[in-house]
Structures are given as C-alpha cells and as structure tokens.
Amino acid sequence: MAVLPTFDMLLFGGTGDLVTRKLLPALYRRYAAGQVSAESRIYGVARTALTRAEYVAQAEAACKGFLGKEFDAPHWAAFSEILGYFKLDAASEQDYAQLSSALQGREHFVRVFFLSTASNLFAVICQNMARAGVVTPSSRVVLEKPLGHDTVSADLINQQVGAVFTEKQIYRIDHYLGKEAVQNLMALRFGNALFEPLWRRGLIKHVQITVAEELGVERRGQFYDKTGALRDMVQNHLLQLLCIMAMEPPASSDPDAVRDEKLKVLRALRPLHDRDVLTKTVRGQYKAGAVHGVPVPGYLEEADIATDSTTETFAALKVEIDTWRWAGVPFYLRTGKRLQDRLTELVVTFDEVPHPIFEKPQTSNTANELVIRLQPDESITMTILAKNPGEGMRLKPVSLALDLGETFKTRSLDAYERLLMDTVKGNLTLFMRRDELDAAWRWVDPILEGWQHHDDRPKSYIAGSWGPAASSTLIGRDGFSWHDEV
C-alpha cells in the first residue's frame, strides 16, 4: 500500500468517544500498515487541559482496548511520536492563534480538520480557523453526522461551513459508506452483468434493509435522547444503503457520477405526510430485558435519559420510490438498539415463478432471495429452489452462499480507516454531497412532524427482541414478513 502524502490531521472532539474508540485506532492501523509518513502529524483537539504525554497515554489505553492482539508496542511507540494535542475552546480566538503558530511552516502539507463535535459548533470552529489563517488551499474539513437536526439547521450549517470551505473541500461522513461490504454491494450490482436485468419492478417483490444493534445508548444518553433512531440511523445510514441498492448504474465511478445517482433516489422517495406516518412507520422504545441472556435496563433507566422520554430507539418504515424502475416495490427499513442480534442485512425477494409446474414446496418461502449481509460477517447468499433427492419433483429452498471473509482470508479495512485515508487522498466518492444531505432531511422532516402532530408515542419492546409487534404488522399488512420471522 502506497505511503500517502504527508498530512496534518486535527481531530476536534479529541477526547470524545468517536476519536478515542474509532479514529485513533483506525489511524494507528494505517500507520502500522505503512501508509502514513513519519512527517505526518495527528492532533487531538479538545477543551480539556492535557499535556501531550497525558493525551498519548489516554490514546494508548483506548487503542489497546480496542485493538486487542493487534496492538503492537513498537508500532505504537513510533505512532505516538506523530501524535500531539491542542487544548482549544471552540470560541476562543486566542486558542486558534496558538494553533496557527504551531502549524506554521507546514502549510504545504495536506490539512484535514475532522470535526467530531456537536454540529452546532461546526460553524464557529470553521470561522475561527479561517480568521486565524489555519485554512490553506489544500485543507479539507470532515463533518461527522448527524449534520443538524432538520433541513433548516443542516442548511444553515452547510452555508456557514461553505463560507469557509468550497464544496470540494467538505467531506460529510457517513461511515456506512466506508464499510467494505457496502463497497461490495456496488461491486455486486455494477461489476456483474447478471443482476442488472433482474434489478427492477416486475422481478423484485420487495426489499428489506435491517440495521440491528445489540448495544443500547451506552455513554451517549445526552446526545441520543435529543436525536432518536430516525435522525441517528435512518436519515443517513439506512437511506444511504437504500440509495446504493436502488440507484441507476452511474456512468463512471467518479464521485459526482455516483453521488448524482444517489441524489436521484433520494429525490424520488415518496414523501410520508401526516397520517401516512401512522400506517407506514413504527416507533419503538426498549424496555428492560436480556440480550443474549445478559439482563439490560430499559431505555428510560439509562443514564442521562429523561424518565418520561418519548425518543424512539427503534424505527421501521415502508418506503416507496417513485421511479419507473421501482414503482410498486416496497422497501422496508428497520433499525433499533437493544435488538436480538447485531445484524446489518439487505434482503431482496424476487417474484415467484409465474406458472408453477411442480408440486408446491412445503415451505412458505418459495421465492428466490438474495441476502447481502454486511455485519457481523460479510456474506452473499442466494436462495434457489432445488429438487429434493428421491422420488417425485418436490422442491426445497437451498442456499448458494458466499462468505467473503472466508474467500478473501484477509482483514477488510474498517470504515474509518478507509474514509480517513480518502480525506488525505482527496477522494470524495464515499462522502455525502450537500444536495444529498438536503434531500435526505427533506424526506425525514415530515415524518418527524407527523409523529409530533399525531403524538405518536413509541411502542415499547423488550430488549433482546426484534422490536415492537407493530413492526411485524407493518410489513405483514402487505403479506410479507421480516426475514428473521420467516
């Protein structure tokens, strides 16, 4: 793997969860893989007063925990040489002046500002950096999701950040796009001639996208209680997965060619207005239960959660895409915390044969299915009907299964490893463009309003289940069921 151009990367929110649990381990791995030059610098930036040594010690503890056996002391010692720390109050001009002088003489290197703070700080950070002269022509800013909490707030942030950085310098992160398996979905669709003719109405009956988590809100109660599953997961990760499933083949793999096609899908999503939310969406909130036999508290008992909170920790939606390709094909989306298993899966159910000539199989599931699993393992499974051995022509569903981990026998890059390196390389393909983000919020806003208007309180579900019963009813109304319920 080629060494990347020398860079300075500033991780704002440097003592937070994302930086310590995801970004630093990802950078360490890339360093250990030889991709980061020894002249590059990585700085944690946060309000806490810490010495460099204290920050490096914190980072070491976090990386050790996260990387387990992969942690290697000599590599860490070398990596820690390029780590630094700035104490910075987002609003203090003086602090930015110090930052500026510390970076002096390094203007010719790529500069990446990764803003892993609350999004209401993005504007002030960018403005202050510009004033302090820290923003160079080869600078990039990375904005962590969620960007805003609705269309208006996201637009304002985009405008303010856009006053400092050009669109080509802005990297809006959705880490799902950096997952190897999501790239594989693109490979499957656009690297094989086989699927494209089948990928449409008339041949596909329905599509399901599930992003299920076993985890609860962990240490993020304050953030989560204001956010909820729709904003935290659906507005970004699930809609991006939906785009990749549903988009037209782009003319090339250029960032804008891909993003143009995703945008068309987002703009074609049928709006859910007012009463639609009662029939096409389900909100849920977990109660105490057990996940894999381990008792866990309910959402309302978690730290930093209002005891009467009506924030949803689960959302299921029926989504329709108003295009020639997808008219009449429902896409069912589902995500939640404290569900039975950690599972990210896309299921494409094809139509049944138009005229059966064999005895009906003794299973309710006679349609071909393509199951693309993204997490915890990466696999592609196609169910076909085969003849049951023996007399007669009795058919039975069997699987053509491809385990990608087994096949390639190599650790795939973690999403943040890929995305961080893309920011250094200047590759925008896996980042959201402003118009995409806007289109996603425009579709989500009426759902949030509808829920509020109808006072649609979340239905409770037991931690460790697959969500509220209403989620099965949502899909059951159309005569289908969730893949795990078959």
Ligand code: BG6
């Ligand atoms: C984040 C959400 O974007 O994605 C979290 O804010 C969620 O709530 C996480 O837990 C899930 O990511 P992954 O990669 O673990 O599936």
